[in-house]
Amino acid sequence: MQEPIQKLxxxxxxxxxxxxxxxxxxxxxxxxxxxxxxxNLLSPLEHAKTAKAIGASSSALPILQMQSVENDGSRIxxxxxxxxxxxxxxxxxxxxxxxxxxxxxxEIEKRLDDVLGVxxxxxxxxxxxxxxxxxxxxxxxxxxGFVSRTMxxxxxxxxxxxxxxxMDLGRQQETQSKDIVAEQLNWLDSLxxxxxxxxxxxxxxxxxxxxxxxxxxxxxxxxxPASNIVxxxxxxxxxxxxxESRPFANWLSKLYSEKR
Ligand SMILES: N[C@@H](CCC(=O)N[C@@H](CS)C(=O)NCC(=O)O)C(=O)O
Numbered sequence: 001m002q003e004p005i006q007k008l009x010x011x012x013x014x015x016x017x018x019x020x021x022x023x024x025x026x027x028x029x030x031x032x033x034x035x036x037x038x039x040n041l042l043s044p045l046e047h048a049k050t051a052k053a054i055g056a057s058s059s060a061l062p063i064l065q066m067q068s069v070e071n072d073g074s075r076i077x078x079x080x081x082x083x084x085x086x087x088x089x090x091x092x093x094x095x096x097x098x099x100x101x102x103x104x105x106x107e108i109e110k111r112l113d114d115v116l117g118v119x120x121x122x123x124x125x126x127x128x129x130x131x132x133x134x135x136x137x138x139x140x141x142x143x144x145g146f147v148s149r150t151m152x153x154x155x156x157x158x159x160x161x162x163x164x165x166x167m168d169l170g171r172q173q174e175t176q177s178k179d180i181v182a183e184q185l186n187w188l189d190s191l192x193x194x195x196x197x198x199x200x201x202x203x204x205x206x207x208x209x210x211x212x213x214x215x216x217x218x219x220x221x222x223x224x225p226a227s228n229i230v231x232x233x234x235x236x237x238x239x240x241x242x243x244e245s246r247p248f249a250n251w252l253s254k255l256y257s258e259k260r
Contacts, residue, residue, distance in 0.1 A: 025213035026062040029084035034094035041143035100203040108207035116184040117214040119177040126174035127233040221256035
């Protein structure tokens with residue numbers, strides 16, 4: 001259903017982690033729709049405080065915060081799927097083409113969000129946070145001020161421990177998630193069979209934005225906001241390199257260069 005257009009007091013603020021692939025998905029959708037918004041890069045310590053302060057129901061990013069003139073209150077949209085859907089409604093207002101959203105593309109987006117996104121992240125962090133956490137901290141600190149950086153440095157062991165527990169990271173989990181990612185990527189290859197340009201039909205949909213954003217951390221396409229700062233841990237890097245000429249990887253690189 002089309003939402004009524006609300007007058008906003010100021011630019012919407014998108015609260016993100018630079019490294020997060022779900023945040024990248026929301027950014028891409030907002031950019032495509034021509035929404036004029038501000039990005040607020042957060043570190044893992046700041047994000048929970050910010051989410052609480054703006055009244056979000058959980059601390060998960062991305063969160064889009066808007067101040068409307070009418071009800072004098074802050075409105076938030078949390079989660080990449082809902083932000084994408086809101087952004088797509090803004091596209092026509094902004095004279096942009098917008099994504100083609102259908103039952104089929106919604107189903108694919110949901111599967112990508114719930115399975116591929118979760119396991120790309122668990123695979124990546126199971127190796128990086130257990131074996132080389134020092135490669136992750138600079139990405140979380142990027143864009144933060146001196147105070148936040150210092151707080152992050154002091155609390156880093158606690159942040160790592162919390163992330164290990166909350167995402168259920170470990171060596172066995174690394175293998176399990178890698179296998180699930182491999183299975184999901186086989187499925188993506190099957191959807192792209194015949195050198196298809198889009199996952200559903202003949203136009204860009206939410207399924208394409210979801211798939212490309214959620215696998216992007218493995219291949220760091222140039223237009224990805226964190227492409228020059230995220231470092232893949234060695235075992236993940238070897239596998240990603242082996243996958244570089246697979247159909248989904250070629251598709252990703254083309255989609256990023258043409259549509260991002
Ligand atoms: N399905 C959600 C997933 C969001 C999510 O898991 N966000 C992670 C970053 S990748 C997060 O903010 N984790 C920290 C937390 O939940 O406090 C979406 O599509 O936005």
